[in-house]
Structures are given as structure tokens and as C-alpha cells.
Amino acid sequence: xxxxxxxxxxxxxxxxxxxxxxxxxxxxxxxxxxxxxxxxxxxxxxxxxxxxxxxxxxxxxxxxxxxxxxxxxxxxxxxxxxxxxxxxxxxxxxxxxxxxxxxxxxxxxxxxxxxxxxxxxxxxxxxxxxxxxxxxxxxxxxxxxxxxxxxxxxxxxxxxxxxxxxxxxxxxxxxxxxxxxxxxxxxxxxxxxxxxxxxxxxxxxxxxxxxxxxxxxxxxxxxxxxxxxxxxxxxxxxxxxxxxxxxxxxxxxxxxxxxxxxxxxxxxxxxxxxxxxxxxxxxxxxxxxxxxxxxxxxxxxxxxxxxxxxxxxxxxxxxxxxxxxxxxxxxxxxxxxxxxxxxxxxxxxxxxxxxxxxxxxxxxxxxxxxxxxxxxxxxxxxxxxxxxxxxxxxxxxxxxxxxxxxxxxxxxxxxxxxxxxxxxxxxxxxxxxxxxxxxxxxxxxxxxxxxxxxxxxxxxxxxxxxxxxxxxxxxxxxxxxx
Numbered sequence: 001x002x003x004x005x006x007x008x009x010x011x012x013x014x015x016x017x018x019x020x021x022x023x024x025x026x027x028x029x030x031x032x033x034x035x036x037x038x039x040x041x042x043x044x045x046x047x048x049x050x051x052x053x054x055x056x057x058x059x060x061x062x063x064x065x066x067x068x069x070x071x072x073x074x075x076x077x078x079x080x081x082x083x084x085x086x087x088x089x090x091x092x093x094x095x096x097x098x099x100x101x102x103x104x105x106x107x108x109x110x111x112x113x114x115x116x117x118x119x120x121x122x123x124x125x126x127x128x129x130x131x132x133x134x135x136x137x138x139x140x141x142x143x144x145x146x147x148x149x150x151x152x153x154x155x156x157x158x159x160x161x162x163x164x165x166x167x168x169x170x171x172x173x174x175x176x177x178x179x180x181x182x183x184x185x186x187x188x189x190x191x192x193x194x195x196x197x198x199x200x201x202x203x204x205x206x207x208x209x210x211x212x213x214x215x216x217x218x219x220x221x222x223x224x225x226x227x228x229x230x231x232x233x234x235x236x237x238x239x240x241x242x243x244x245x246x247x248x249x250x251x252x253x254x255x256x257x258x259x260x261x262x263x264x265x266x267x268x269x270x271x272x273x274x275x276x277x278x279x280x281x282x283x284x285x286x287x288x289x290x291x292x293x294x295x296x297x298x299x300x301x302x303x304x305x306x307x308x309x310x311x312x313x314x315x316x317x318x319x320x321x322x323x324x325x326x327x328x329x330x331x332x333x334x335x336x337x338x339x340x341x342x343x344x345x346x347x348x349x350x351x352x353x354x355x356x357x358x359x360x361x362x363x364x365x366x367x368x369x370x371x372x373x374x375x376x377x378x379x380x381x382x383x384x385x386x387x388x389x390x391x392x393x394x395x396x397x398x399x400x401x402x403x404x405x406x407x408x409x410x411x412x413x414x415x416x417x418x419x420x421x422x423x424x425x426x427x428x429x430x431x432x433x434x435x436x437x438x439x440x441x442x443x444x445x446x447x448x449x450x451x452x453x454x455x456x457x458x459x460x461x462x463x464x465x466x467x468x469x470x471x472x473x474x475x476x477x478x479x480x481x482x
Contacts, residue, residue: 041245
């Protein structure tokens with residue numbers, strides 16, 4: 001494959017992923033703000049608790065099913081039927097367990113609404129096998145455009161349904177209605193595009209082959225998701241549904257910043273590494289390029305968010321969500337570790353280190369959960385910071401494992417992150433100083449001045465002191481990288 005072809009492939013992948021995330025996150029954020037004005041943080045917390053088990057399948061399970069089908073590389077009717085029925089067995093067990101356990105979980109939490117919400121999520125996960133098969137049919141040809149259109153349509157229609165419900169007498173069901181409509185619209189859109197539906201002819205051997213691929217992939221993804229779910233569960237028990245709702249709101253804003261900047265890079269690992277498999281020099285170049293670009297994008301965004309968290313909350317959320325700001329600030333501090341922590345499992349999987357990736361995920365998540373459980377007397381903010389410490393430590397160890405596999409010196413890898421770290425630090429300190437001297441200004445004015453000043457300082461510092469590094473990052477984002 002020529003350099004131009006690789007660059008074009010990289011550019012297309014990033015453009016469609018970025019457009020997808022920008023449109024869905026922006027519209028989703030607006031929808032969230034509207035719904036948040038109609039329901040209390042406690043309702044957000046109750047929905048989060050009700051969905052804590054379903055989301056293990058809804059997110060990572062669906063993706064693992066798609067990846068297992070693509071890896072199997074068998075798209076004839078019998079193979080797809082076999083994949084559908086094998087995944088349905090797993091999903092049906094989870095669905096039944098959620099429906100049966102809903103009253104007991106609601107009683108444990110002392111919140112009857114959870115007992116009404118959980119069965120709905122239990123029914124929704126029954127659509128996952130069908131969606132996984134259709135996802136695979138779309139993504140085997142890397143049809144990012146179709147995925148973007150699907151996400152835009154489902155986000156807008158589901159958001160409209162949720163908003164409509166929020167302004168009715170059934171406002172507490174707004175988030176549930178939004179989720180239901182999203183699944184239905186996604187199912188209809190993908191069926192319209194693929195025209196696939198399950199048939200009667202299947203093969204037991206092929207079903208078992210799919211499951212052998214599915215469970216390891218799901219385990220890796222589930223362990224990554226498990227930390228968030230356990231944190232949701234513990235926060236709900238230890239603090240209150242109101243605090244949990246504030247945390248979910250803070251996480252939603254944080255995700256709206258993170259996803260358009262960093263998530264497009266997730267899709268680059270496997271396609272690029274596959275093209276250069278066995279060529280360690282090129283594998284090393286890809287690893288360095290993605291990690292440095294992640295630092296370039298994430299460091300200034302979250303350093304700035306730490307400074308302006310209060311202004312954002314005051315502008316976009318009702319007064320009862322004032323507690324979101326401190327949680328946002330903590331989540332932004334944690335997000336500064338993205339270049340060190342977030343890409344380890346993706347890089348390991350792309351480098352055919354699946355078993356190492358699974359063990360690494362288990363150790364990292366177990367350490368974070370242990371610290372969270374031990375920090376009984378900590379405030380919510382302190383608990384979040386303490387919980388992230390093991391992830392950073394294991395993340396550094398994961399970096400070193402990958403460096404050894406790539407025959408890359410630790411100094412060479414970390415040295416490439418210094419420009420972003422230094423520029424973000426200077427930017428953060430300067431904007432914080434300016435922010436403190438505009439205490440009598442309106443929130444909108446402070447936010448605008450800090451954003452403009454921050455952008456100027458960040459890019460000014462890189463232009464003056466690290467110009468070649470900056471140009472390399474821009475080249476990658478434009479698709480001109482090797």
C-alpha cells in the first residue's frame with residue numbers, strides 16, 4: 001500500500017469518526033441540557049443504577065459480537081444465523097436475570113422506580129444480537145458514512161422523544177423513552193441498509209466458533225466498562241441518588257469534550273497496524289503518532305475545563321446542578337492521563353497481544369475497584385481521584401510492556417508528550433490567573449475570554465518552542481501521515 005493510500009485511509013477514518021462524534025455529541029448534549037431542566041439529578045441516578053448491568057452488554061457486548069463476526073470472516077446466511085442465535089443465548093440469560101432480579105435490586109436500593117426501569121433495559125438488550133450482525137455487515141466494508149448517518153438519525157429522533165416525554169406528566173420516564181426509541185430507530189435504519197434478518201438455518205459448530213471469539217473480546221471490553229459500572233453502584237450505595245445524578249451529569253459534559261477529540265483515534269489502531277503487521281519500525285511509528293496526537297488534542301481541552309468548569313455549569317445547567325462543577329474538575333484531572341492510560345488495551349489488541357491485554361485490564365480494574373471500596377470516608381471528589389491512581393500506575397506499566405514489544409525506549413516515547421504537557425500547563429496556569437481576576441464578570445464573558453486566551457497561548461507556545469512537533473500533529477490530522 002502506498003503512502004498516499006494509507007494517508008487517505010487515515011484521513012477518511014478520522015473525518016467520518018470525528019463528524020459522527022461531533023454531531024451526535026453536540027446534539028446529544030443539547031438534548032441532555034433540555035431534559036436536565038425538567039427532571040432532577042436523582043432521576044438520572046436511578047436510571048443509571050437501573051442500567052448498570054444492561055450496559056455491560058449494550059455497549060461492549062454489542063461491539064464484541066460485531067468484532068467476533070468480522071474476525072470469523074464468514075458472511076453467508078448460515079454463518080450469520082449461527083452468530084445471531086449463539087449471541088441470543090447469552091443475551092437471553094442476562095435479560096431473564098435482570099427482569100427477575102429487578103424487585104430485589106430496587107428493594108436493596110430502597111428505590112421502587114428501579115424495579116420498573118430495570119425490566120425495560122432487560123427487554124432492550126434482546127435486540128443486541130440482531131444489531132451486532134448488522135453492525136458487522138456494515139463495518140466489514142468500513143462504511144463509516146452509514147454509521148454516522150445512523151447515529152445522527154437515532155440521536156435526533158430519540159432525543160425528540162425524550163424531550164417530548166420530559167415535558168409531559170411522565171417526565172421521570174424521559175430517559176427510558178429516549179433509550180427505547182434509540183434502539184428501535186437504530187434497528188430499523190440498519191435493517192433498511194442491510195436487509196438482513198435471522199433465518200432458520202444455523203450450524204452448531206459455527207455458533208461455538210463465534211462464542212469462542214466473542215467471550216475474550218467481551219471480557220476485555222467488559223473489564224474496561226466494569227470500573228464505571230462498579231463506581232456507579234458504589235456511589236449509589238455510599239452517597240445518594242442525587243450525588244450519583246450529579247456525577248452522571250458531570251460525566252456527560254466531560255464525555256462531550258472527550259469524544260470528538262480522542263475517540264476518532266480509537267478506530268485507527270487495528271486498520272493501520274494490520275497494514276504494517278510484522279514491520280516493527282512502522283508499528284512503532286504508528287504507536288508514537290497516535291499517542292502524541294492524543295496528547296496534543298486532550299491536554300489543552302481538559303486543562304482548560306479544569307479552569308472554566310464553574311462557568312460552564314452556571315451557563316448550561318439549572319441551579320440544582322451546581323455540585324456538578326467540582327466533579328467535572330476532578331474528571332478533567334483524571335482525563336489528563338489519557339495518553340498514558342486509555343490506549344493500552346487497544347494497542348495491545350492491535351499488536352496481537354490479546355491475552356496480555358485481558359490480564360492487564362483485569363489487574364487495572366481490580367486495583368481501581370479495591371481502592372474505591374477502601375475509600376469509605378472519602379468525599380465523592382476524593383473517591384474519584386483515589387480510584388484513578390491505580391489506573392495511572394498500571395497504565396505506566398502497560399506503556400512499558402508495549403514499549404518492549406515495539407523495541408521503543410521509554411524516554412523516546414514520553415519525550416514526545418512533553419510539548420503538549422508543557423503547552424497545556426502554561427495555558428492552564430495563565431488562564432486560571434486571568435479567570436481569577438474576572439470574578440465580577442459574567443460567566444459567559446469569563447468563559448469566552450479564557451477560551452480565546454487559552455487557544456492563543458497553547459498554539460503560540462507550540463509554534464515558538466515545538467514547531468516541528470506541531471506540524472507533525474497537524475499532518476496526521478489532515479491524513480498526510482505515513
